[in-house]
Amino acid sequence: MTAEEKGQVMTANRLGDGLVVFLQRSGDWSEKIDDAVLALKPEATAALEARAALDVKANLVTGQYLFDATRVNGKIRADHIRERIRTLGPSVRLDLGKQAEGTAGAFQPVEG
Numbered sequence: 001m002t003a004e005e006k007g008q009v010m011t012a013n014r015l016g017d018g019l020v021v022f023l024q025r026s027g028d029w030s031e032k033i034d035d036a037v038l039a040l041k042p043e044a045t046a047a048l049e050a051r052a053a054l055d056v057k058a059n060l061v062t063g064q065y066l067f068d069a070t071r072v073n074g075k076i077r078a079d080h081i082r083e084r085i086r087t088l089g090p091s092v093r094l095d096l097g098k099q100a101e102g103t104a105g106a107f108q109p110v111e112g
Contacts, residue, residue: 005071007038009078010048011086012061020086021061027051029061033076033087038069 010023021029022036030036039045045066052064068079078084 007040008066012064
């Protein structure tokens, strides 16, 4: 039996290069979803929102929002298709983005 945790992850776009990033426990932003904090309680989601708001004000990121996600065996997977696409990269070119690199969380690299 695998342990499964459901919660929320904070995402945004980094202003320096426009890449999709995820808020880490350290307060830094990572391009890898598996580095993200999975907030399991309302207090934790409020803390993520507050931290992201500070980084928006500092012009580090923009368009921040929380999304539902699940962690299984240490890997985080977005629960909805929009965030899955943001996690993977371009959906029309599977040879580009995180899906091609194999750095898209619970998603496997594309063969080909």
